[in-house]
Amino acid sequence: MVESDPRRSIPRTDHLLALPEVIAAGEHLNQETIKAIISEVQTAARTGQIPVAEVAPTIISKLSSRLASSLTPxxxxxxxxxxxxxGRAPLSPAATQAITEAAGYVDVEMDLGSGIRSKRGTGAKAALLQACPAAEDALVVNNGAAALLLAVTALRGRGAHVGSGRAASANIDSVRKPAPPAAEPGEIIISRGELIEIGAGFRLTDLMTTTGARLREVGTTNRTHLADYADAITDDTSCLLKVHTSNFRVEGFTSSVEVAELRTLADEHDVPLIVDLGSGLFTPDPALPDEPDIDSALRAGADLVIVSGDKLLGGPQAGLILGRSEAVQTVAKHPLARALRTDKLTLAALEATITHTANPIxxxxxxxxxxxxxxxxxxxxxxxxxxxxxxxxxxxxxxxxxxxxxxxxxxxxxxxxxxxxxxxxxxxxxxxxxxxxxxxxxxxxxxxxxxxxxxxxxxxxxxxxx
CATH class of the missing domain: 3.90.1150.180 (Aspartate Aminotransferase, domain 1)
Known part of the structure; x- marks a missing residue:
């Protein structure tokens, strides 16, 4: 006589749902989640991964240990x-507390005194400007790639530069009014040694060309000179872009052009200078003497500096854009800025990260x-x-x-x-x-x-x- 397949005795879903422990789990988990766990364990029993006798105990164990999300600390x-x-930077205790406090209703876009709508993220912006006095204005978007995309989209076309025509040491209040953006995206001039691919095959070059702009590569992988940039500037030039090679290093017979040199060239041709630093130091750090910082790049003449919030800054995922006030405002008023804006939880965590001392990174x-x-x-x-x-x-x-x-x-x-x-x-x-x-x-x-x-x-x- 052939013995019955033990898988036939796997408990039915309705019987498992009636277990007291499963019913109790319904107080904090919805029925869809509970049924998905039951189905997962039943499948494991059918495929021989666990004994049939372990179905109910396994389900109870999974339900009791189920966290609020599937992410495992x-x-x-x-x-x-x-x-x-x-997950990049772990958040500080202050940032974690700020997220908890901002989880409910908060005055993210309301002036409680007047009761009318206000601008989003004023606290985070104030913290950024206090931490980096060389910046006249700041904008927060949802990540570093979004910040770069927005910057090269909004500041494009000769004559659209804001704050050019001056030396880096000139009065920072002496700026021109922005001209309307050019109808055509134009060309972004960038060194071949700064064409970066980051994780999962994501290339910054592909990101920038989605704007319709063309990349004008200058120099070589290991050596780029000021004359390379100068020779490439035409009436189609959209901006000069300098990118920190933050995930690789080229050594040996090398040369690159500093921000201050590019500032002079940008002034001569009235084009914007955008610097993508990526890693997020506000000021020089003795532990990383060769790592570029926001303050130094702005003082050297960058119109906009772009960094990520969840790297060396030690905050949440965010794209930070700091720079000359009219340049930042031009970027902030672009329609794409609305699509790339960040949420209240990020703004709260970012402000707390900047204003408090404890920081795991x-x-x-x-x-x-x-x-x-x-x-x-x-x-x-x-x-x-x-x-x-x-x-x-x-x-x-x-x-x-x-x-x-x-x-x-x-x-x-x-x-x-x-x-x-x-x-x-x-x-x-x-x-x-x-x-x-x-x-x-x-x-x-x-x-x-x-x-x-x-x-x-x-x-x-x-x-x-x-």
Whole structure:
């Protein structure tokens, strides 16, 4: 007699929905989410991934541990500060609190005194201008790519430049009224050495050409001179664009043109100068002496400087546009600005990031090396592992190739996967057959949890080997 297939005994959906624990889960999860989890577990049982007897317990476990979103909090033990795959910059406590406070109704576009509509993001704008006195005005959009797209779209065509015709050291209030944008997009002049592709195959060149503009590439990959820009300027020139090569570095026989030199050329031909820095330093940082900053670029003569909010600034995803007041206003009044504007939560987090001192990215960049080594040695001793020298990185489009000297705990490579999928989820660096635990970006308050998680993984491996 042929035995019945055990999969036939998988509990029906209506029976599973009637379980007390499932009914209780309905107080915080909607029915669609609950049914999706039930279906997922039933499918796992049908395909033999779990025993039929485990269907109900698995569903109950999944429902009880279901977070508000499917995103899993992780501990970043890679040593990479701005890790794009892990959400770039972690927010500060002040920024997190600001998001919570802004989650309800807030006066994002209302003057509570008069009761009438006001401009959006005035607090974030004021914070930006206070942090960067060289900027006359500022605008916040939803990311760095959006800021670049908006800038090259709005400031285009000879005669459309705002604030040109003066030396960088001249009175910043001495600016012209903007001329109407040209009917044709024209040409964006950019060095061949600054044509950048960022993550997932996204190319800034493709972004800019969507505006209808043509890219006029000048110079070579390793060397570009002022004369290259000058020879390329025609009546079709839309703007001069300088882009910080924030995710790669060219060494050896190289040359590039500084912002101050481009300012002089832009004045001579009455075209705008846009500088995309990407990484987001307001002022020079001794820890990254070669990383360009917003203040210096503006003082050197840039009309607009573009940076991301979620890199070295340590804030939320945002595109920041700072510069001469009429240039920023020209960009802000473009119809595309409405489509690219950011939301109240981002504005709240950005303002809090700028106005408060605590910042995980800043802290990791300027970490006390003696304390980092002490923590690493304590962890290694607790789990019976070895400490090795390990260089961290800024990552995420900042300070390419610049090492951040430190230490890591060395584990077997096979520890990486169970650490990633454990609780807490710990993302380590896998390199040359090793799993490296770098505590630079891990809050010190989490050290004991990290040690416990590693201990569990190592013990499990020993049992499996037996």
């Amino acid at each position: 992780v501990l970043n033990a890679t040593g990479i500060l701005v890790h794009t795959n892990l 800043h802290d990791a960049l300027h970490i006390d090396k003696d304390r980092l080594r002490e923590r690493t040695e304590t962890l290694a001793e607790a789990i019976g592992a070895t400490v090795v020298e390990h260089d961290g990185r800024v990552g995420g489009g900042g300070a390419p190739g610049v090492p951040l000297p430190g230490w890591a705990v060395e584990l077997p490579e096979h520890c990486a996967e169970p650490l990633r999928t454990g609780d807490p989820a710990i993302v380590a660096r896998v390199h040359q057959g090793r799993c490296l635990i770098d505590l630079r970006c891990v809050p010190e308050s989490e050290d004991q949890r990290v040690a416990a998680a590693i201990g569990t993984v190592l013990t499990s491996n020993l049992v499996d080997d037996d």
